[in-house]
Amino acid sequence: MVISSLFLVIPAISNISIRQISEMSISLSLSLVSFVLLLLAVFLGGTTLWRDIERRYTYSVLGLPISRSDYLLGRFFGVTLCLILASIVLSLGALIAITMVANAYPPDRPIMWLNIAMAFSFDTLKYILLVALAFLFSSISTSFFLPVFGTISFFWLGTVSQQVYDYLHSPLGAATSPVVRNAATLLYYVIPNFTPFNLKSQAIYSLNLSLNGVWLTSGYFVLLVTILLTLACTIFSRREFQ
Amino acid sequence: MKRWALLVPAVSLYFLLVPSLAHYLTTEHQKIAISFPATKNVLKAVSLDQGFLIGEYMVVKVITFFGGRSTPDAQPLKQGDYAIMYRNLDVATALDPYNNDAYYFAQATFSWEVGEFAGTNQLLEYGMKYRTWDHYLPYFVGFNYSYFLKDPSSAVKYYQKAAEISGDGLFMSLAGRNLYESGRTAEAMAYCKIMIDSTKNESIRRFLKKRFKALSAVRKIEQAREQFRTQSGIEPITIRQLSSSGLLKELPVDPYGGTFFIDNKGLVRTTSNFTEGWNKNGNKDKH
Numbered sequence: 001m002v003i004s005s006l007f008l009v010i011p012a013i014s015n016i017s018i019r020q021i022s023e024m025s026i027s028l029s030l031s032l033v034s035f036v037l038l039l040l041a042v043f044l045g046g047t048t049l050w051r052d053i054e055r056r057y058t059y060s061v062l063g064l065p066i067s068r069s070d071y072l073l074g075r076f077f078g079v080t081l082c083l084i085l086a087s088i089v090l091s092l093g094a095l096i097a098i099t100m101v102a103n104a105y106p107p108d109r110p111i112m113w114l115n116i117a118m119a120f121s122f123d124t125l126k127y128i129l130l131v132a133l134a135f136l137f138s139s140i141s142t143s144f145f146l147p148v149f150g151t152i153s154f155f156w157l158g159t160v161s162q163q164v165y166d167y168l169h170s171p172l173g174a175a176t177s178p179v180v181r182n183a184a185t186l187l188y189y190v191i192p193n194f195t196p197f198n199l200k201s202q203a204i205y206s207l208n209l210s211l212n213g214v215w216l217t218s219g220y221f222v223l224l225v226t227i228l229l230t231l232a233c234t235i236f237s238r239r240e241f242q
Numbered sequence: 243m244k245r246w247a248l249l250v251p252a253v254s255l256y257f258l259l260v261p262s263l264a265h266y267l268t269t270e271h272q273k274i275a276i277s278f279p280a281t282k283n284v285l286k287a288v289s290l291d292q293g294f295l296i297g298e299y300m301v302v303k304v305i306t307f308f309g310g311r312s313t314p315d316a317q318p319l320k321q322g323d324y325a326i327m328y329r330n331l332d333v334a335t336a337l338d339p340y341n342n343d344a345y346y347f348a349q350a351t352f353s354w355e356v357g358e359f360a361g362t363n364q365l366l367e368y369g370m371k372y373r374t375w376d377h378y379l380p381y382f383v384g385f386n387y388s389y390f391l392k393d394p395s396s397a398v399k400y401y402q403k404a405a406e407i408s409g410d411g412l413f414m415s416l417a418g419r420n421l422y423e424s425g426r427t428a429e430a431m432a433y434c435k436i437m438i439d440s441t442k443n444e445s446i447r448r449f450l451k452k453r454f455k456a457l458s459a460v461r462k463i464e465q466a467r468e469q470f471r472t473q474s475g476i477e478p479i480t481i482r483q484l485s486s487s488g489l490l491k492e493l494p495v496d497p498y499g500g501t502f503f504i505d506n507k508g509l510v511r512t513t514s515n516f517t518e519g520w521n522k523n524g525n526k527d528k529h
Contacts, residue, residue: 016302018443020342024298027338031295105442109375160287162267169268189260195267200294205340210270216263223256230249
């Protein structure tokens, strides 16, 4: 209810804009959906396994003829499905708000609906990746802190890592010591990079989408989720429960 | 064993893919310059993936602040307010370099109100790198060069760019025009008209309409002055001369509250200098 009322406010807020009312409605809609998905990813992804173990649901489930990996993957796909459904519902609400504003104030450049759909889709992929990361942390620690705060910290690191990488590979960054540069480059490879999933500028301002970027980001998502889940399953299978 | 069979090729492929992804992100994804001052970088870092939202918020904050101060009974804006507004727009465009409102607002206010042409042009030229389809930005830069900085040769380049993008002959004719003083007022009126027609925000429209009204008044006096020159062969010294000769039926009113006069170069001026916060002594109010 609260979220849907926020969608109703978007056309009113967009009217403050001088010349880009429709663009502002797209920007606000994308930000709202992204923020809700972030909360869902962190709190569902970071607390599902921890809560199950804490409440001893895990023991009864693992008493059934299923492996720990199956249990973890089942939980992961459950959260993912929840995230996808939330994303679809929120995106529909956003699309209604955007359509209302765009009909009242047609933008200078025609809206590229495919770009908006791609922005919502890649945002969802980004948060599925974040859930996979939260599951990896949950497989290591039973406490609330590591899965939740570890996920939030890595989300922040993964959002700024591209800026750091760009800086170090620019003329300004050439003066940085080679040790720092190599360490930062290594971290760039290890920390999930969330920047390529951000297609907001392409959606808001109807900029051309790079097909190359779409393929690379999709491949990156598949490989990284596979690696994170495999590691999470391996750790979770070997873990001792008290 | 099964897990290793999945993990090893996945990690190998991952390390093969990341350099291509890094190259794509550096060159294509969102070409935001990186040599920003610390505050911009800090804000970009803490805004996570909500940079566009924060950018929008900062622009809206500036617009509403300006809107609140541009009503007749509001406290006039101080010089320092403009500096803060400019800083906000500068940071906002670092977060959202495509934000049209930021560029439009900067042009509508900073160049006219505080004479901050260099800063405005710098912001607009930054925007031109991103909004490559938008003919307004090169037009604004061209106008600033032509009208304010009196540098038509620099203006031509930007008017030509605006003409190339829009395909509109108006910009080509501006590029080719030999600017003279009365032509400057006509040019400023055309500019104001373009600005008014392309905004939907009421406070900005009100602000621009006031300027248009002031320029129309100047244009009327200029036309009477030209007629006076043709008829009598001499330069008018005062506006009263134009009015007593019947060329100016009624004295145009300066909407900013000033009084029109002809300066020693023969140009029509006003004691308000078309600015808000002007007092009757001909100075800007000190707030």
